[in-house]
Amino acid sequence: QVQLVQSGAEVKKPGASVKVSCKASDYTFASYGITWVRQAPGQGLEWMGWISAYNGRTNYPQKFQGRVTMTTDTSTSTAYMELRSLRSDDTAVYYCARGNGHFDYWGQGTLVTVSS
Amino acid sequence: DIQMTQSPSTLSASVGDRVTITCRASQSISGWLAWYQQKPGKAPKLLIYEASRLESEVPSRFSGSGSRTEFTLTISSLQPDDFATYYCQHYIGYTWSFGQGTKVETK
Numbered sequence: 678q679v680q681l682v683q684s685g686a687e688v689k690k691p692g693a694s695v696k697v698s699c700k701a702s703d704y705t706f707a708s709y710g711i712t713w714v715r716q717a718p719g720q721g722l723e724w725m726g727w728i729s730a731y732n733g734r735t736n737y738p739q740k741f742q743g744r745v746t747m748t749t750d751t752s753t754s755t756a757y758m759e760l761r762s763l764r765s766d767d768t769a770v771y772y773c774a775r776g777n778g779h780f781d782y783w784g785q786g787t788l789v790t791v792s793s
Numbered sequence: 794d795i796q797m798t799q800s801p802s803t804l805s806a807s808v809g810d811r812v813t814i815t816c817r818a819s820q821s822i823s824g825w826l827a828w829y830q831q832k833p834g835k836a837p838k839l840l841i842y843e844a845s846r847l848e849s850e851v852p853s854r855f856s857g858s859g860s861r862t863e864f865t866l867t868i869s870s871l872q873p874d875d876f877a878t879y880y881c882q883h884y885i886g887y888t889w890s891f892g893q894g895t896k897v898e899t900k
Contacts, residue, residue, distance in 0.1 A: 712889065714837075722829075722837065722880055722891040736887040738794075772836055778884045779827040779842035786836055 679703045681773055681784035688790045689763050696759040697787045699773035706754040707731045710777045713747060713758045715769040716786075725771075728756065763791045795819050797883055799892035805900040812868040814895045816881035821861040827882045828857055828866045830875075831894075837880065841866065871897070 684698040699711060713725040726737040728747040735747050746759045756773055771787045774780035796819040806812050816826065824844040829837035839848045841857035844864055854869045868875055876899060881892040 714891075721894045722831075722882075724882075724889040724891060727887060727889070738888065738890075774836075778825065779839055779882070780837075781839050781842075781848065783836035783838075 679775070679782045681775060681782055683771075683773060683784040683787045686788040686790070688792065691764055691791055691793055693763050693791075694759060694761040695763060695789050696757055697771050697773075697789070699756040699758070699784050701754040701756070701775065704775075706749075707751055709775045711747070711749065711756040712774050712776065712780055713745075714772045714774060714780075716772070717766070717769040720769075723769075725758070729777075730756065760789075763789075765791050767791050794888075795822060795883055795885070795890060797881055797890055797892040799879075799881055799895050801895060802893065803896045803898060805898055806871050807900045808871055808873055810871045810900075812871050812875075812897060814866045814879055814881075814897075816859075816864045816866070816892050818862045818864075818883055822883045822885055824860050825884050826857075826859070826864050827884070828855075829880045829882060830877045831880065832877045840879075868897075 680702045682700045687695050707730050710729045712727040715723050728735045730749045748757045768791045773784040775782045798817045800815050826844045828841040831837045840851050840855050845857045856867050878894045878896045880894050
């Protein structure tokens with residue numbers, strides 16, 4: 678069945694970068710976009726951006742523009758999200774999800790902890 | 794940016810209750826709205842998309858309605874598995890945003 682499997686937990690120092698992967702299986706990767714959503718401890722869901730797996734088109738909310746880069750590798754059906762200049766308030770669980778409107782399959786989440 | 798406001802933030806209910814959660818958009822989003830259920834430590838699960846379409850394998854006690862700026866998620870008879878946090882999400886023009894969430898807890 679359709680699966681999105683994310684990379685493991687990360688611990689980073691303030692100012693560093695993190696790159697999270699999301700490997701898709703059992704569907705035609707290029708037919709759907711991938712979105713990234715994060716959730717800080719005890720908080721709600723925050724949309725970070727979307728990438729078309731078909732042509733690499735991206736859309737980021739203003740909050741993350743200049744600090745986030747989303748890419749895909751169609752040869753391995755893998756999406757990546759890189760967040761730079763990490764701060765303590767970037768500590769969160771980061772999710773990838775499949776879709777172009779609503780998101781029907783989600784990864785298991787990757788905990789990124791930013792701490793000195 | 795379009796803002797999504799859910800109410801209530803917390804809802805106390807009992808098994809068998811009819812539960813309604815409201816999501817209001819700061820401007821018209823037509824019918825481009827989805828609802829998700831999230832349990833602690835788990836990824837969100839899609840329940841409803843395009844405001845009223847039930848996702849495959851989601852129990853029929855869940856339903857969605859509304860258009861333009863006001864939308865509702867209804868659970869017709871709350872079951873033990875339904876205690877969770879629910880989020881609305883709008884999508885338009887390749888931008889998305891979530892409501893702040895509604896936690897459904899045991900009365």
